[in-house]
Amino acid sequence: MIKKKIYDVVIIGSGPGGLAAAVAAKKEGAEDVLVIERDTELGGILLQCIHNGFGLEIFNEDLPGPSYAQRYIDEAHELGVESMLDTIVLEVTPGRKLFASSTKHGFVEIDARAIVLAMGCRERTRAMIQIPGMRPAGVYTAGTAQRFTNIEGKMPGERVVILGSGDIGLIMARRLTFEGAKVERVLEILPYLSGLTRNYVQCLQDFDIPLQFEHTVKFIHGKDRVEAVEIAQVDKNWNYVKGSEETIPCDTLLLSVGLIPENELSRQAGVRIDPITGGPYVDESRETNVPGIFAAGNVVHVYDLADWVTLAGYDAGKSAAKFAMALKAKESAHIPVKAGNNVHHVVPHTINKQNLTNDEIELQLRVVRPIEERVMIEVHDGENRIARKAARYARPGEMLTLVLKERHFADVEKADSLTVDVNPR
């Protein structure tokens, strides 16, 4: 359950960027750190990346995604990072309030001294590249197919064509082959590979899966389920080369045609987005244009290695913690001035300890009820009286004042809060 309404650092997303940010924020001294994750476990997309290749940069080890994530999950738990799972953030305000909801926690409002955006990215879809044809079942982004296969344990298809040579597509070519599916072809519209060469070698070459550059899908056939795709070669301007058309019977088309940083929440919060990367503009501390909102990982720009996302997450978490701690110090410098017995309100609402060296401080107040006899205006810290002043009467229509002078300041500085009472003498 959520315990606090105000957190030092709230991190949205628990992929490599979010987990690293949480760990770094804690290490930097942030006390209350919360990670909000929309899936049922921490780890983000790493959990469905059951292939190896993670950790080479940071641990000098070759780990599968879930194992890589587990190192950070364990560390986060040891450090006391809190988490809300199966919970989606609906809105982030520029004032760093978050609205989130889940079945378990209900609808919650959380205030954060600092926020790290670590929502990662989403996959480009069929519509974005406008592949003509029917709209049957069996057209999946590679990541969705990966989730079906590795998390749900169900096969998305048996005869597969993959469009795009992005890493997830290459990885899925091998993965589906392991599971007994036939990957007919991988097509790439560009004359070069989009993903890592090592993935091409280990996922396609080793399994004799053909890759065709400068080829794309021209049409999707099948009313209910994919029945075939028509492919074609393209020239430099991406026009089809006449006569190059070929129809490949298949039941599945996987798309690995690019990733886009996911910034719908960022935009709501007033974060400025770079139209080139699709992610927020950030400074070297990973702070966005909105003070106290930081961003790291694929939400900023798309990385090719999770290790690098982790490193970016560290930076953002550390910066967010610094920001939160500075804000907290500022907050604790302020002593609240409360309306006590028969007092309607007091202005100022707080006294900044750092200003106690200055001139005297006048408290202005109004009473709730009239008292038609001599009264005493008293300021106390809950136990000890700090200052007092007499008046002939107290009437709601007439403002009262009390001035705190230099001789009171030592007591004021020790107080957690001040309360003003107006009582008959």
Next chain:
Amino acid sequence: MQEKYDYIVIGAGVVGCIIARTLSRYEGKVLLIDKEADICMGTTAANTAIVHAGYDPLPNTLKARMNVEGNPLWDTLAGELNFPFERRGDFVVAVGEDELPALETLMGYAKKNGVPGCQILSGPEVRRREKNITPDVSGALWASTGGICDPFAVTVAAAENAVMNGVVLKLNTEFQDFIMEGDRIIGIKTNQGDFISRWVINSAGLFSDFVMHQAGVRPEFKISPRKGEYFVFDRADVQIDNVLFPVPSDKGKGVLVTTTLHGNTILGPNANIIDDKEDTSTTEAGMNEIWAEANKLVPSLTKKYVIATFAGLRPMGNGPCKTPGVDYNQDYIIEIPEEVKGFVNLGGIESPGLTSAPAIAQEVVDLLKDAGEEFKVKKDYEPIRPARPRFREMSQKDRKLLVDMDPRYGRVICRCENVTEGEIIAEIHAPIPAITYDAIKRRTWLGTGRCQGGFDTPRVVDILARELGVSPLEITKRGKGSEFLTRPTKKVEK
């Protein structure tokens, strides 16, 4: 024992569903059938979602009368059935001086058809009202009674209200032939068996020619599927909130730049006659055609923000207009033919069919009355179909109240459109259960956003399987044959 009905309605598109709902007001047993796994799978599923003012159809045609009679019925319909509907008004935009006379023609139609609230605007005035419009705009016809709706929501609400009022709905039920007794239709044969009825109403849309031919009516009538393709934009990036028509051509009302009630700008449709009534594919040529046409109205569009493309088929007929002296061969057919008894025949209900649907339903009742049918209003008729909560449209405060009441509304399944598990479960167990992915999508608008279902699909498959008590392998996109998954992965040896 064969099931016996007073009325069988063939086809659960918007026309069939509103007819069924209208009939459900009266005593009598009504059966509504559709060959697909859900209602609203044909022409109603893919169109421009516009409630037309009525300045477009040729005066003195049945099409014109249905349009103009249908348009004002929408406010009551929306109020009773609780679906979103907005009279946003629409513009027919003339580009260049050459197109200005066309506006006068339409204004003349508007007057003859009896359309209120039309006005011709100057070019600068149009630019003032829609800043994205081409600087070459020379004027526009403004029709204040034009509206926008969500055709799925309308059809689902009408069908649901019909079912609430006793209509029997049978899906996956395909009409094959009539059962005749002399010159009287006494029932129909379907792939799910025979059904007996006093009346059969043909609202089979693209397949209405087949249905009437089986009854021996209008052998010369032919439906030509006219394909219309569309682009949909991300509402975060493209916001054109007006309904912009070009001036019409012989191919119809032309490619619009318009908006949906969900806030997405859409472009389309083109209008290409094809042969195959099942071919709802988008084509490269078609998409290029729309793009070029739409850019004439709004030159600033960019393909970068396209999030979906789709195509639909309109049932273009060849029915001659019955009004003497009007030479028009694409009119609606709404009739009780003389050659067979017990048959209400509809055909060629293309655009503005959605707008006309409530008027067509009333016309069918009137024809049946003329044929001697008595219509007694049911004592327990309930015209109100309650709306279900839509999390995405709520304020944060209302969301909190909803989640407090039922925590399942707290779990967001579609991240782009903010559709919750509570909404999905409610649709699965609604009076017309949504049991396919597309059925849930059409009712909740899930999967229609920028990720196009990439995030929600595995989760929806899971929820459907759990709620229906079946394996995820049985869950389909749009009915049998469209299963998402093929088999379990290999078992891991421990």
